[in-house]
Amino acid sequence: MKLGAFSISLAVKDLQASKAFYEQLGFSVFAGQAAHHYLIMKNGQTLIGLFEGMFEQNILTFNPGWDQDASPLKQFEDVREIHGHLQKARIPTQQEKLENPQGPGSFAIQDPDGNTILIDQHV
Template sequence: MDLGAFSVSLSVRDIEASRKLGFTAFGGDPAQNWLILKNGDHMIGLFQGMFEKNMLTFNPGWGANAQPLDSFTDVRGLQRELKAGGVEFLTEADESGSGPGGFLVLDPDGNPGLFDQQR
């Protein structure tokens, strides 16, 4: 199961204060209250006022530098595999769709995981 690019998405109170963590801006728009930061192979997302808890984020179809991958497991395929394994879903991707889509799961300890396919 290839989950795509991985980052930690942090729910922050002040995006400008939080961007001083030693990472370089890589994407996003602070005016829209979100910013993607990178330090070497490590990536984090800062999100101000968008969700309550920090979460693990997976981007099927993207490599570590946000480059499109030629081959990847579609988010709907990942959803089917996780469902078969008994994972609890908070939201689901439309199984009849294609292209962009996503779903949100909880791990056994209640930590959210976002699977967000952009293409």
């Protein structure tokens, strides 16, 4: 199963303080809008999302259909295929069924330690 681009989405308390910290580690703003309380930071192929007040815990995020530059891939495993694989493997998903038969879609699962994993397809 190919899950697509990977990033970690961090629940931050102060977006500007987190941005300044990660800039000191060599990250720069790649996407997002501070006015909307989120920024995507990039250092090489490593992506970190900073989200202020949007969720309570950190989330592992995979984006089927995107490479690490958020560029669409010509071929990829669709989010609905991934969802089906996980259902067959009896891995509980937070969404029983995805709404649309194609295009964007998302669902979440939890690992055995309670970490949320978001599969979020934008294409």
